[in-house]
Amino acid sequence: MSDSKNAGHDHDHDAIGHVTPPGLLLLVGGTLLFLTAVTVWVTMADLGRTGNLIVAMVIATIKATMVCTYFMHLKWDKPFNAVVFASSILFVSLFITIALLDKSDYEGDIQEMNLLEGK
Amino acid sequence: MSHATAPSHDADHAEGHGEHYPFLAHHFDTPEQQFETGKMGVWLFLATEILFFGGLFCAYSIYRALHPEIFEYAHYYLDTKLGAINTCVLIISSVTAAWAVRNAQLKQTNMLVINIVLTILCGFGFMGIKFIEYSHKIHDGLLPGHAYHPAEPVWELPIYKAKYGEEGAAAEGGEHAATGEHAATGEHGAAEKGGEKAPAEAKHTGYVKPLMGPHEFNREPRDVQRFFSIYFCMTGLHGLHVLVGIGIWVWLLLRARTGEFGPKYFGPIDFAALYWHIVDLIWIYLFPLLYLIH
Numbered sequence: 001m002s003d004s005k006n007a008g009h010d011h012d013h014d015a016i017g018h019v020t021p022p023g024l025l026l027l028v029g030g031t032l033l034f035l036t037a038v039t040v041w042v043t044m045a046d047l048g049r050t051g052n053l054i055v056a057m058v059i060a061t062i063k064a065t066m067v068c069t070y071f072m073h074l075k076w077d078k079p080f081n082a083v084v085f086a087s088s089i090l091f092v093s094l095f096i097t098i099a100l101l102d103k104s105d106y107e108g109d110i111q112e113m114n115l116l117e118g119k
Numbered sequence: 120m121s122h123a124t125a126p127s128h129d130a131d132h133a134e135g136h137g138e139h140y141p142f143l144a145h146h147f148d149t150p151e152q153q154f155e156t157g158k159m160g161v162w163l164f165l166a167t168e169i170l171f172f173g174g175l176f177c178a179y180s181i182y183r184a185l186h187p188e189i190f191e192y193a194h195y196y197l198d199t200k201l202g203a204i205n206t207c208v209l210i211i212s213s214v215t216a217a218w219a220v221r222n223a224q225l226k227q228t229n230m231l232v233i234n235i236v237l238t239i240l241c242g243f244g245f246m247g248i249k250f251i252e253y254s255h256k257i258h259d260g261l262l263p264g265h266a267y268h269p270a271e272p273v274w275e276l277p278i279y280k281a282k283y284g285e286e287g288a289a290a291e292g293g294e295h296a297a298t299g300e301h302a303a304t305g306e307h308g309a310a311e312k313g314g315e316k317a318p319a320e321a322k323h324t325g326y327v328k329p330l331m332g333p334h335e336f337n338r339e340p341r342d343v344q345r346f347f348s349i350y351f352c353m354t355g356l357h358g359l360h361v362l363v364g365i366g367i368w369v370w371l372l373l374r375a376r377t378g379e380f381g382p383k384y385f386g387p388i389d390f391a392a393l394y395w396h397i398v399d400l401i402w403i404y405l406f407p408l409l410y411l412i413h
Contacts, residue, residue, distance in 0.1 A: 016151045016383065019224045020217060029214035036206050036406075040199065043411040049187060052413035063403045071217040071396045073389075078155065081162040088166035092173030096180050103181050 018076035028070045035063050142384045150383040161390040165397050168360075172401055175353050179408060182345055192336055193346035194412040195273035196261050198252060202410035205248050206402060212241030213399045216392040223385035228378045231388070235372045238395065242365040249358050256347070260323075263351055267344035272326035274336065283335075353405055360398045367391045 039059040047055060069075045074082045140150055147153035183190050215237040222231035255261075260268035273279050326339040371391055374380070380388055 016154050016385075017224065017389070020221055022218065022221070025214055025217050025221070029210060032210045032213075033207055036203060036210065039407055039411060040203050043199075043407075043413050046413065049191075049413070052411075056407035056411055057404075060404050060407055064400050067213065067396050067400050067403070071213055072393055073220075077158075081159060084159075084162045084166050085169070088169040088173075092169055092176065095173055096177045099177050100180055100184055103184050107185065 018073060020070065020073070024070060028066055032063050032066060035059055140383060142379075154384075154386045154389075157386045157390060158393075161393050165393060168397055172353075172356070175349075175356065176404070179349050179353065182349060186340070186342065186345070188336075188340040189343055189346050190412050192273055192340050193343050193350075194410065195276055195279050196256070196259070196269070197350070197410050198255070199278075199410045201248050201252055202406050205245050206406045208241050208244045208248070209399045209402050212238045212245070213396055215241065216395045220385065220389050220392045223375070223380040223388040224382055226378070226381035228375065228380075231375050231380065232372065235368055235375055235388075239365055239368045239372065242361055242368065245361055246358060246365075249354065249361075256351075261347055263344050263348035265344075267347060268323050269326075269339075269343070272339055350409055353409065357398065357401055357405060360401075364391070364395050364398055367394065 039056055042055055042059070043052060046052075068082075068085070074085070143150055143153060147156065215234045219231055219234035219238065222228075222234055259270040260266070262268075274283075323344075325341065327337070368391060371387055374387070
C-alpha cells in the first residue's frame with residue numbers, strides 16, 4: 001500500500017503502489033543521459049587498462065542502481081523483491097568471480113599447442 | 120462497479136471493500152494482493168533473466184581477461200556514436216515506460232497510450248540502429264568464426280586515423296600492401312593483406328601493420344573473431360529481448376486504449392515496464408563493455 005512519502009502527490013487514497021512524480025522521472029532520465037555522456041567522454045582519458053574498465057563499470061553500476069531504485073520502484077517496494085533481485089546479482093558475481101579464478105590455468109598448454117602448430 | 124451476484128462464497132472474497140472487480144481473479148482476495156503476487160512473479164522472472172545473461176557476461180569476462188588485446192583491437196570496428204545513440208534511445212524509452220506506469224495508476228488513458236506508443240517507437244528506433252550496425256558488420260566480414268574476413272584492419276578505419284593521425288595509419292606512404300600469404304612482416308613496413316581476397320572457407324590469416332607513426336598494434340591479434348562471437352551473442356540476445364518487449368507493448372497498447380487500466384489494475388503495465396527496464400539495464404552494461412574499451 002502506498003506509504004506516507006507520496007502523500008503530497010495526486011493519488012487515490014486506495015491506490016496500490018507508489019505513483020512516481022513526473023519531475024523525478026525526468027530528473028532520473030536526465031541524469032542517466034548525462035552519465036552516458038560522461039562514460040563516453042571518460043573513455044578518451046587514459047586511465048590504464050583496468051582503470052578505464054573500473055571507471056566504466058562504476059558509472060554503469062550507478063546508472064543501473066538508479067534504474068532499479070526509481071524506474072523499477074524498488075525504493076518504495078516491498079523489500080522482498082529487492083532481495084530476490086540482489087540475490088540473482090550476487091550469484092552472477094560469484095559465478096564470474098569463481099570462473100575467473102582459474103582462467104589462466106590452461107594458458108601454458110594453449111601456448112605450447114600454438115607453438116607446436118607453428119602459429 | 121458491478122457487484123458479484125454469486126452467493127456466500129464470493130461475499131467472503133469481497134469483504135473489506137464490499138466490491139467485486141471485473142479484473143480480479145477469483146483466487147485473490149483484493150486487487151492489491153493480485154498486484155503484489157504478480158509483481159513478485161515478475162521479479163523472480165527478472166532474476167532468472169539476470170542469471171541468463173550472467174552466463175554471457177561470464178564468457179565475456181573470461182575471454183577479455185585472457186585476451187585483452189582482442190577486445191582492445193576489435194572494438195575499433197564498433198561505431199561508438201551509434202552505440203551511444205542507442206543507449207540514449209533506451210534510456211528515453213525507460214522514462215516513457217515508467218511514465219506509462221504512472222499514467223495507468225492515475226487512469227490517464229490518453230497519456231498512457233501516448234507513452235506506450237513512444238516506448239514502442241524507441242524500441243523500433245533501437246532495433247533500426249541495431250540493423251544498420253549488423254548490416255555493416257556483415258558487409259565488412261566482421262563475423263564470428265570462419266566467417267571472419269575483415270574488409271580492412273582497424274588502422275585503416277577513419278576512427279583510428281582520427282585518434283592517431285594519418286601517419287598512424289598504414290595508408291599513406293611507405294611500402295604498401297605486399298599481397299602474399301607470407302609477406303615479410305614488421306620492420307619492412309609491409310602490410311600483409313593475406314586472406315582478404317581468399318575463398319570464403321579459407322581462414323583469415325591476419326593483418327600486419329607497418330611500423331610507422333603512433334599506433335597501438337604491430338599486427339592484428341590472433342582470434343579477433345572471438346570478439347564478434349561475443350558481440351553477436353550478447354547484443355543478439357539483448358535485441359531479441361527488445362523485440363519481445365515491443366510485442367508486449369503492442370499487446371498492452373491495444374488493451375490500454377479501452378481504458379482498462381486504473382488505480383486498482385495497472386499490473387500488466389507495471390510488469391511490462393519492469394521487463395523493459397531490465398532490458399535497458401543490461402544494455403547499460405553492454406554499451407561500455409563492447410563499445411567503450413580503452
